Amino acid sequence: MPSNCPNCSLSENSGSEFVRFGFFYRTSDSRWVQRFRCQRCKKTCSKATFHRWFRQKKRIKNEALRKHFASHGTIRRAARNFNLNRKTVVRKLLVLGFEAECRLRLGNAFSPKVHEVEFDDLETFETTKCKPLSVTLAVESGTRRILGLEVSSMPAKGLLVGKAWRKYGHRSDERGHGRRKLFSGLRHLVAEDAIIKSDSNPHYPGDVAEFFPKASHIQFLGKRGSLGGQGELKKVRFDPLFSLNHTCAMFRANVSRLTRKTWVTTKNPAHLHAHLMLYAQYHNEHLEK
Ligand SMILES: [Zn+2]
Known part of the structure; x- marks a missing residue:
């Protein structure tokens, strides 16, 4: 689970509370990726957001x-x-x-x-x-x-x-x-x-x-x-x-x-x-x- 919300961590460093919020299917490497939602700002992120290859479509190569x-x-x-x-x-x-x-x-x-x-x-x-x-x-x-x-x-x-x-x-x-x-x-x-x-x-x-x-x-x-x-x-x-x-x-x-x-x-x-x-x-x- 992420420790900081990418949306509201800048305003407060106290950390935000996350809940699991379903999955999405990443077609490029055929994986289901866990999503999370920040309880404070209601914005969502996922495990992929913090990955070093975020938004790469050909990561498998x-x-x-x-x-x-x-x-x-x-x-x-x-x-x-x-x-x-x-x-x-x-x-x-x-x-x-x-x-x-x-x-x-x-x-x-x-x-x-x-x-x-x-x-x-x-x-x-x-x-x-x-x-x-x-x-x-x-x-x-x-x-x-x-x-x-x-x-x-x-x-x-x-x-x-x-x-x-x-x-x-x-x-x-x-x-x-x-x-x-x-x-x-x-x-x-x-x-x-x-x-x-x-x-x-x-x-x-x-x-x-x-x-x-x-x-x-x-x-x-x-x-x-x-x-x-x-x-x-x-x-x-x-x-x-x-x-x-x-x-x-x-x-x-x-x-x-x-x-x-x-x-x-x-x-x-x-x-x-x-x-x-x-x-x-x-x-x-x-x-x-
Ligand atoms: Zn947040």
Whole structure:
């Protein structure tokens, strides 16, 4: 029975008295749902009102879609296979991504504090390689548990600089902001005297020192992975950032939009964020051990 009436709880917090008030039949998943009536305002609500999937018509597909997106599934193929409209699939991706983010944060908050962290940027792009995106990712060494990630835009690099400027104009570099946002979220997950490992990017030490003043930061020389993903699992005998690079490779293998240079591509950074969060939560739940 609900504890607060959605209609009159705002005016009084003393709680309202409910009585059972029949059922309604939900056709989308063939269930009878209990209704309630508030004795004070005579308005009704039901068990469905407080459910996380309130007003969803295709809720029966949600769990299958979650697995689909965490197992190299694409939006268009989901629309075809699950008999849904493509726009419905996009909306579901966003909802499932948000739910996954909440579960990822909760799971990390209730886990023991981390003593060894590896972080780095994974690069991809939206629509064209002239508009690259950077995914800053932090994992726990050894277990490969994903602690957090942030998507940020960055300007084009190398030979594409001139073309990108002509076609798309200025593109802001938000990597620093994304990294600081990630670190502020990590602060309560990481032990004070932790070891933090990264590559030799000159921007890293300042931010690490600010957010983790008592931690020791170790930087390793390494070649960067490309936009398409080559170079993340390196052909070297010993990789000091193995946990991170292995996780990046698993992202490339299991998140469809990261797979190949120009096959499935991201069109919207918010959707990339939802998809990555969905995979990260699945990764922590099923694949970590
Ligand atoms: Zn009421």
